[in-house]
Amino acid sequence: MTVVQILLFLAFFLAGIGLYGLLTLRHLIKLVIALQVLGKSAVIALVIAGYSVGKVNLGQSLAVMVIVVDTIVAVIGLALALQIQRQFGTLDASALASLKK
Amino acid sequence: MAVYIGLAAAILSCALIALRASRLLTSIVWLATTSILTAGLLYMLRAYEAAVIELSVGAGLATVLLVIAFAMTGDEIQPLRPLVPRRLSYTLILAAVLLLLLLLPPHIESEAPASDAPFAVILWQQRGMDTVLQIALIFIGLVTLLGLLDEGRSANTEAEEDEVEETDAQTAQPSLEEEMMV
Numbered sequence: 001m002t003v004v005q006i007l008l009f010l011a012f013f014l015a016g017i018g019l020y021g022l023l024t025l026r027h028l029i030k031l032v033i034a035l036q037v038l039g040k041s042a043v044i045a046l047v048i049a050g051y052s053v054g055k056v057n058l059g060q061s062l063a064v065m066v067i068v069v070d071t072i073v074a075v076i077g078l079a080l081a082l083q084i085q086r087q088f089g090t091l092d093a094s095a096l097a098s099l100k101k
Numbered sequence: 102m103a104v105y106i107g108l109a110a111a112i113l114s115c116a117l118i119a120l121r122a123s124r125l126l127t128s129i130v131w132l133a134t135t136s137i138l139t140a141g142l143l144y145m146l147r148a149y150e151a152a153v154i155e156l157s158v159g160a161g162l163a164t165v166l167l168v169i170a171f172a173m174t175g176d177e178i179q180p181l182r183p184l185v186p187r188r189l190s191y192t193l194i195l196a197a198v199l200l201l202l203l204l205l206p207p208h209i210e211s212e213a214p215a216s217d218a219p220f221a222v223i224l225w226q227q228r229g230m231d232t233v234l235q236i237a238l239i240f241i242g243l244v245t246l247l248g249l250l251d252e253g254r255s256a257n258t259e260a261e262e263d264e265v266e267e268t269d270a271q272t273a274q275p276s277l278e279e280e281m282m283v
Binding site for chain 2: 007009013015018020021030040043048051054055057058060063069072074091
């Protein structure tokens with residue numbers, strides 16, 4: 001097994017952990033943390049892809065963009081979470097299902 | 102090879118602990134640790150610029166933002182029942198990971214020497230439009246953030262004004278009753 005294969009497995013399993021967080025967690029800030037974990041798996045995958053073909057700088061330029069966009073998503077997600085807590089008094093995602101009532 | 106395996110295991114462990122921790126502050130600290138280890142891995146893969154940005158943004162800025170959000174919201178007791186049933190979620194995650202593994206190319210070049218253009222040339226010349234769009238996205242995110250926070254502040258101000266009007270109305274009523282008594 002090569003280094004590239006090991007790190008690709010890391011990226012895939014890290015994406016699986018992020019998916020696990022998105023599916024099972026209900027706390028809004030923890031959902032943002034799960035999104036951050038997913039973003040890190042994408043960053044690792046992009047750098048590995050560039051490393052495997054000998055173009056590390058191309059891979060890391062894409063990875064930098066993913067890092068920046070992921071941070072913006074986290075900022076807006078946290079702001080939305082704060083607003084939801086002000087409106088509903090809780091950070092439980094199931095409390096947003098007000099249409100069911 | 103052993104270093105990469107150890108680093109991969111550490112990153113996976115820290116990410117899993119970050120999501121399964123019961124306290125929010127513990128999750129934030131473990132996420133910061135995951136970011137630091139990821140930056141170290143990127144540095145070992147010769148992606149120096151990405152490592153620095155991951156360290157400063159992922160382990161620095163994101164951690165600060167999460168801690169500020171935690172300070173404003175408090176540590177709510179975590180509910181135990183997941184959104185999706187656990188068996189279904191495990192099945193879906195396993196299926197997704199297996200699909201990704203099946204897409205893995207059978208032949209992967211390993212440790213090829215880096216022979217591409219410099220990072221600055223790629224970022225500003227070859228992918229200049231992507232960089233400009235990224236900067237625009239940052240500004241859009243900031244404006245959205247300001248709008249969201251301002252909406253919350255104006256809603257609180259309106260609520261306070263309504264309370265003041267109600268207390269004024271309540272204090273005005275006894276004086277009218279007194280006049281009628283007289």
